Structures are given as structure tokens and as C-alpha cells.
Amino acid sequence: MYVYTFNNSTDQVPAVGSGTWSLKGDAGIAAIKQALTNGYTYLDGAFNYDNEATVGEAIRQSGKARDELIIASKLPGRYHHFQVALDTIQESLFRLNLEFFDVYLIHWPNPKQDLYVEAWQALIEAKKRGWIKHIGVSNFTPAHIDRLIAETGVTPEINQVELHPYFNQEETLVYDREHKIITQAWSPLGRGSEILNDPVLTAIAKAHAKSVGQVILRWDLQRGVMALPKSTNDARQRENLAILDFELTGDEVQMINSLSRVDGRLQNQDPDIYEEF
DSSP: OOEEEOTTSSOEEESBOEEOTTOOHHHHHHHHHHHHHTTOOEEEOOGGGTOHHHHHHHHHHHTOOGGGOEEEEEEOGGGOSHHHHHHHHHHHHHHHTOSOEEEEEESOOOTTTOOHHHHHHHHHHHHHTTSEEEEEEESOOHHHHHHHHHHHSOOOSEEEEEOBTTBOOHHHHHHHHHTTOEEEEESTTOTTSGGGGOHHHHHHHHHHTOOHHHHHHHHHHHTTEEEEOOOOOHHHHHHHHOOSSOOOOHHHHHHHHTTOOTTOOSSOOOTTTOOOO
8 A cells, every 4th residue: 555654754654544433332343343454554533533442442353463553533622721632632542542642633723712732732742752653633724734833843744634526625735745744634535425426536437447436545645645434344445445556647637626616515614613622
């Protein structure tokens, strides 16, 4: 699998990881174990997914060595105060039965609360304490990240954003490249929206004898984006990893880029306005 390298180390992440949102209980454990068996090494989680015990148990039952896996989580908006954030990170580690996170992100900036710089300072401190290897943000705009850098001198290593053919995030992607930040795409396949039936995408998929999902994930790869699809289906999980044996033409990439819309967010979650706690 193609990999991306962090901006301040030789550590790497794969081009495709596995989302864990909504995976709970025995069914969630089975789906996560299946993903690990199918070759996924990166598990994207969050405190607010309310399933950290499920993820931790799946990791334990999988029998995978810790150094084979990249485990990520996110800090919720209600815990942005410095000490509360540190306590929350520890609590998540206890729930997962892990000694450290490979990746930890601030889930949303919640700009009206104006605490995301304080939260970022907590992540910096947690990294110093060895609780986190790599720190980043989720749903941050370039302006939010500029402020983090200006006030702390520390650049995020990852920026996870809503990114799919109907909202291609070109401006953010250019900014992240310039700052050597890895861009991750959540819900890259559109959360079951009409994206998977788009005629442009279906035509490109037919031309390559691939699924629309594979075309979208290949588009992400060719734009330098790490994708985080979530699937509980065994065949679909394997299919989402099988994107290295074909290549989109430059025209095809542009055709997909042209599908982007100003109002393309799936649930109108503009991080300059939307807040999540």
C-alpha cells in the first residue's frame, strides 16, 4: 500500500485507513477484526464515537502486534480546557488498554468557544509525555491552523476533513501540502449519498472495470489524500484496499474535481460555524 510520511519523523501512514464510527458491541468487534485481517493497519476512532472499548477489544482479539497498528482518536469539543483535555486523553488510553496513541486529533475547532488553541497546547504536552506519537486536527480550516502555528509554533501533522467528489477541498489540500500536513478524508465515499451513483463516476469506473468506490479512493491517492472509508462488508473492505493496479488519467482526475460544489458538504458542517461537543 502507498504511504505518506509525517512532517517531523520517518513514521508513515497508509493511503487508506479504516473508519470505526458507529461500530459497537460484538458486531463492531467482528467488523474491526475483519478489517485488520483484510490488511488495514490504521484505525480511525474518536472519544465521541462512544466505542473505544469495542475498538480496544477488537485490537486485543485480533492478535496483531502493537507495532503493526496505527491507532488514532480525537478530542471532543467539551474537553478543550488544558487539564481536562489531558485527563480525557488518558481516559481514552485506559478504555482502549493502550499505552499511547499513534495519532490524536482535535475533533472540531468550535471557534465560538475559542478554546482550540488551549486544546492544541494540551496535545503538545501529551506528546511530550509520551501519550501520543503524532498530533493533528480534524475539520480545521487554514485560518484555524495558521492561528495554532502562530500561537504555539507547532504545526499539525494531520488535518482530517470532509473530502469527497462533491466537496474536493482543493484550497485546504493546497494549504496542507505547503505546510507538509497529511490530509485525511472522512466519509470519502459520501456516506451513502448520491455520489456513488453519479454518472461521471460510474462512467469512469466502467472504463477501468472498477467500482465507483475504488475510483474515488484512487482519486484521493492521486491527489495525495489519505482516505478513511468505513465498511463492515468483507468484500467491500478488501475492494477499498485494491486501488494500486490502475491509474486515473489527468482528464479523469479533472472530471472528478469538476463535480465539486460550493455547497457540497453532506450535512452543512462548516467548521467556521458548526460546533460539536
